Amino acid sequence: MPELAADDFISIDDDPAGDSSAPEQARWRVLIVDDDHEVHEATVFSLGKTVIEGRRLEFLHAASAAEALAILRQEDDIAVIMLDVVMEREDSGLELVRRVRDELARSDVRIVLRTGQPGYAPELQVIRDYDINDYKTKSELTLTRLTTTLATAIRSYRQLHDLAAGRRGLETMALSFAELFGQRDLRGLGRTVLQQAAALLGGSVSGLLVLADACRVDQDSSARAMRAPDGAEPAPTASGLRVLAALGDFDVDAQLSPTLLARLHACLAQARNIHGDCSTQLCLGGPGGVTGVVHLQTSRSLSEIERRLLDVFAINAAASVENARLVEALDRQAFADPLTRLPNRACFIAAIDQELAARAPLTGQHVALFDLDRFSEINDALGHRLGDLLLGEVARRLGSAAPTALLARVGPDVFGLLGDAAALAPDTLLAVLAVPFVIEGFALSLRATLGCADLRLTDDGGRGALRAATIALNIAKRRNRGGFADYSRAMAAEREESLALLNDLRAAIRGEHDLQLFYQPQIELCSGRVIGVEALLRWRRHGGDFVRPDHFIPLAERSGLIVDLGAWVLDAALAQIYEWEARGISGLRMSINVSLAQFRSASFLPLVEERIRRLALPAGCVELEITESMAMLGADSLIETLGRLKALGLSIAIDDFGAGFSSLAYLQQLPVDRLKIDRAFVTALSQPTSGQPIARMIVDLGRALGLVVIAEGVETAEQEAQLITMQCAEAQGYLYARPLPAAEFERWLAARSLPAAAASAARQ
Numbered sequence: 001m002p003e004l005a006a007d008d009f010i011s012i013d014d015d016p017a018g019d020s021s022a023p024e025q026a027r028w029r030v031l032i033v034d035d036d037h038e039v040h041e042a043t044v045f046s047l048g049k050t051v052i053e054g055r056r057l058e059f060l061h062a063a064s065a066a067e068a069l070a071i072l073r074q075e076d077d078i079a080v081i082m083l084d085v086v087m088e089r090e091d092s093g094l095e096l097v098r099r100v101r102d103e104l105a106r107s108d109v110r111i112v113l114r115t116g117q118p119g120y121a122p123e124l125q126v127i128r129d130y131d132i133n134d135y136k137t138k139s140e141l142t143l144t145r146l147t148t149t150l151a152t153a154i155r156s157y158r159q160l161h162d163l164a165a166g167r168r169g170l171e172t173m174a175l176s177f178a179e180l181f182g183q184r185d186l187r188g189l190g191r192t193v194l195q196q197a198a199a200l201l202g203g204s205v206s207g208l209l210v211l212a213d214a215c216r217v218d219q220d221s222s223a224r225a226m227r228a229p230d231g232a233e234p235a236p237t238a239s240g241l242r243v244l245a246a247l248g249d250f251d252v253d254a255q256l257s258p259t260l261l262a263r264l265h266a267c268l269a270q271a272r273n274i275h276g277d278c279s280t281q282l283c284l285g286g287p288g289g290v291t292g293v294v295h296l297q298t299s300r301s302l303s304e305i306e307r308r309l310l311d312v313f314a315i316n317a318a319a320s321v322e323n324a325r326l327v328e329a330l331d332r333q334a335f336a337d338p339l340t341r342l343p344n345r346a347c348f349i350a351a352i353d354q355e356l357a358a359r360a361p362l363t364g365q366h367v368a369l370f371d372l373d374r375f376s377e378i379n380d381a382l383g384h385r386l387g388d389l390l391l392g393e394v395a396r397r398l399g400s401a402a403p404t405a406l407l408a409r410v411g412p413d414v415f416g417l418l419g420d421a422a423a424l425a426p427d428t429l430l431a432v433l434a435v436p437f438v439i440e441g442f443a444l445s446l447r448a449t450l451g452c453a454d455l456r457l458t459d460d461g462g463r464g465a466l467r468a469a470t471i472a473l474n475i476a477k478r479r480n481r482g483g484f485a486d487y488s489r490a491m492a493a494e495r496e497e498s499l500a501l502l503n504d505l506r507a508a509i510r511g512e513h514d515l516q517l518f519y520q521p522q523i524e525l526c527s528g529r530v531i532g533v534e535a536l537l538r539w540r541r542h543g544g545d546f547v548r549p550d551h552f553i554p555l556a557e558r559s560g561l562i563v564d565l566g567a568w569v570l571d572a573a574l575a576q577i578y579e580w581e582a583r584g585i586s587g588l589r590m591s592i593n594v595s596l597a598q599f600r601s602a603s604f605l606p607l608v609e610e611r612i613r614r615l616a617l618p619a620g621c622v623e624l625e626i627t628e629s630m631a632m633l634g635a636d637s638l639i640e641t642l643g644r645l646k647a648l649g650l651s652i653a654i655d656d657f658g659a660g661f662s663s664l665a666y667l668q669q670l671p672v673d674r675l676k677i678d679r680a681f682v683t684a685l686s687q688p689t690s691g692q693p694i695a696r697m698i699v700d701l702g703r704a705l706g707l708v709v710i711a712e713g714v715e716t717a718e719q720e721a722q723l724i725t726m727q728c729a730e731a732q733g734y735l736y737a738r739p740l741p742a743a744e745f746e747r748w749l750a751a752r753s754l755p756a757a758a759a760s761a762a763r764q
Helices: 038-045 066-072 092-103 124-129 141-181 188-199 256-270 304-331 343-360 376-381 384-401 428-431 459-478 490-511 549-559 563-582 596-600 604-615 636-647 664-669 679-687 688-704 719-724 744-763
Strands: 026-032 055-064 078-084 110-115 134-137 206-213 239-246 277-287 290-296 366-372 407-409 415-422 437-438 442-443 448-452 484-486 516-522 532-540 589-593 624-629 651-657 674-677 708-712 730-732
Touching: 026 038, 026 066, 026 141, 026 343, 026 448, 038 055, 038 141, 055 066, 055 141, 055 376, 066 092, 066 442, 078 092, 078 141, 092 110, 110 141, 134 141, 141 304, 188 206, 188 239, 188 290, 188 304, 206 256, 206 679, 239 376, 256 277, 256 290, 277 304, 290 304, 343 407, 343 459, 366 459, 376 384, 376 442, 384 407, 384 415, 384 437, 428 448, 428 636, 448 459, 459 490, 459 549, 490 549, 490 563, 516 563, 532 549, 532 563, 532 730, 532 744, 549 674, 563 589, 563 596, 563 604, 563 624, 589 651, 604 636, 636 651, 674 679, 674 688, 679 688, 679 708, 688 708, 688 719
Parallel strands: 026 055, 026 078, 078 110, 110 134, 448 484, 532 589, 589 624, 624 651, 651 674, 674 708, 708 730
Antiparallel strands: 206 239, 206 290, 277 290, 366 415, 366 448, 407 415, 437 442, 516 532, 516 730
């Protein structure tokens, strides 16, 4: 190796003060592997005082590949290997590289090959195949080049090491998140935070978690009333800080030093993380401001990546502390109502669970819900303070009326009782309200409704029992307000069936496999010609029986599914009329019903416009039916929307006309084409004294307004004859055909067309 001149010395130091201030423990470890002893001495002599990125160098030595491998097995923080290619064998150096990468899996350590005998391995091939940083001949390694090469390798190692450390840190934090958020008490959380921080940094870490004085730790919450306390509340220091947890050299009860107090207060005051040389303060902030500080003491300076990881960790630790505080605050009230001091809903459910577990088989235990009717009106009239006093008096009377029962407040104006049937006799309980209450001079009369459930008829523990009583209470409110109802399994079955029906309907809309359109023909009365169809939705549940439309349509309206259901009907009907037009079945008008919710939906008009323009359907072949009540809403937006629909070539019909209260003046303003006589008036045509005048009036009105009139629900020839006499233009009903699936309608239409075609041919 050539002599290294002193004037060739280059120090690569990003920190100008690094040579004098770099801590002794912070050194880059470099392994020199060479069978030439002078190479070791010359390298150490030349680079012994070099500082690279603020850290000095520490050299390890090996005279052979075997010695180097042994060192690498024991030492895991070697940054660079300066390796001679030719030692015991010509390929000793390259073989060592292979074992370092493959056998030891040390992908981060950087390798600089040095050789005094160039040509043994092609330079580019070696760099590509063996993942080395550089390949130099010893003759070209001046001090400047050697230092530059080493600095480049160390920087590469640091970047790889930081990436790996960051990945490990993120994995550690990911694993710790669940544990942090799983802690329900602050003391346990404090210990976990410190342990997780120590695991994140590795090595020897001591720490404290302190809370600001306002962040009080409650160790005697109502939720733990039946559990042993887990320790006294941490006492505040004179500085207003409370030590929640300690790790390593620190102790929860130890006096905090002035220096440490100053650091903690600085972190609180600045509301940010502070990273010192071997000391870190992590700020724990919450919605109400800074709540605490995590102080960490390490035996070394932290890297930049470690500091960033701690910054992320602090965010999660702060959220965990806030979560634990909220849990403990809620925990204090988990089993007690603060107003009446009665057990609350959660405690009531737990008590039912205990009763169910203790009594097997059950012997007539009941749950009752006592709901004060219109209690909110008293609160509104007299204020919540008097309302609270009234609730307390109700609780007192109920307790006296059922002294052996468990009494709880399970809702704002609902009390729950658990006891045997005799203790919860409905007449006895409802009688507690017979005498008016006198609250601060006000005589207040109350009434209540009662829902009762026998535990033998309920499932799913306390919650199921409470649910059963609630079902009975709701039925009592609908049918017998001020009285009571006893739960039966039939009540639950009815409720569950409605929910199941709703879920199945939702699935049917998504899957589109159980829904189907039937088509009922519409007839021109003067000629008998089929001029249109009305699309009517049918639902075959699970491919089995059909569900009655008057059963599932109201359910869809109450749940809001009617908008999606209406969109499905629109798409299916337009697709059918498009298919018929393409197959030559033309001249038909497709009438599609539109609900109020669908019509008001912001997506309705854009949906219709997009479908009509995409399908390019002939004008007049699609009609939208709206109800008379919708037409009479009187909003300018309705007229505008109808106008835009008409501009697309659609016609508009008012369905069930005559059943509402139409304003003739307003009706004249609507851009509609057709009035549809409500089937009730068509049915009444068989009774001329009651039905004919109304039907005739609607026909005359339509003719006067220039509107076509169609009668629905025509079932007899007599009704048809009267409608023709009235000059009603169109009709539909069972007289002509029931609603039919598309294929059956096509066969019906073809069969009806044959006689008409034959008669036409005969006339010719």
